[in-house]
Amino acid sequence: MTAVTRDDLGAWLLKGNADHTDLLGRFTREPRVERWCVQRSYRLDLMSAGQPVLFWASGSRRRGLPYGIWGWGELRGPARRETDGPGWWVPLDLTIAGPSAWIPREVLRADSELAGLEVLRQPQAANPSFVTRRQLEAIRLLQRTSRYEARSG
Template identity: 75%
Template sequence: MRLSDLGAWLLKGNADLGGLRERFEREPRVERWCVQRSYRLDLMSAGQPVLFWGSGSRRRGLPYGIWGLGKLIGPALESSPGRWEVPLDLTIAPEEEWLSREELRAHDELADLEVLRQPQAANPSYVTVRQFAVITALLE
């Protein structure tokens, strides 16, 4: 991963745990999200775009994939010992606007998204400049 090729950060949330779908139906604004300590946190800064990826088991039949778009509003912070979060200005879109994992995987320009290649990797993931341009066009 090169900062010069960063289009957006991608933060994942497991919708099978914690009722994310229901939470976002009540309150679509996301002001912070947990991340794992890694070199990537040192690369995160205010103003960088962020995508939210809803993940989970295919058994539940939810349209897992990109659920929201926003931006970082500051660097990652250690909110308590060993627990890191990033401050966000991010909104989860209505469900009919989500980009499903299947739709993204089928797109020639997006089939190599890191989140598709390494779905179990810790937050944050990243999206390249090229991939982010395609995603933003799909979201419009």
């Protein structure tokens, strides 16, 4: 995993795997996400309220769901340990967008700034992943211009 510091952190990227969980069903019923599991690492010590968060969906090629960024939001506080086990989670104010607003992996790979995203280089790395400040600005530009919809649709 690549080392991250507060100086280069643009946003945290939390991942979910549609082969392990019915992400589409879950987010269709309730697009708001108030907490997500993370793995213990030094990165959890860098997490704090107000930091941007992106949600990355992976898996489920056999179901035809696109890998990519499905949601946006922010942390509501630092990472917390489960009260009844060894796991960790983060409190969120995050919403999963409708499918037409998802940014597919292919679009991210085609962008010179975003092709180096940690989640593309190291897809098996543990939660949380991250994006740099420059990468976050490039993602926001994609969101604002919707220039990826013509390529993915």
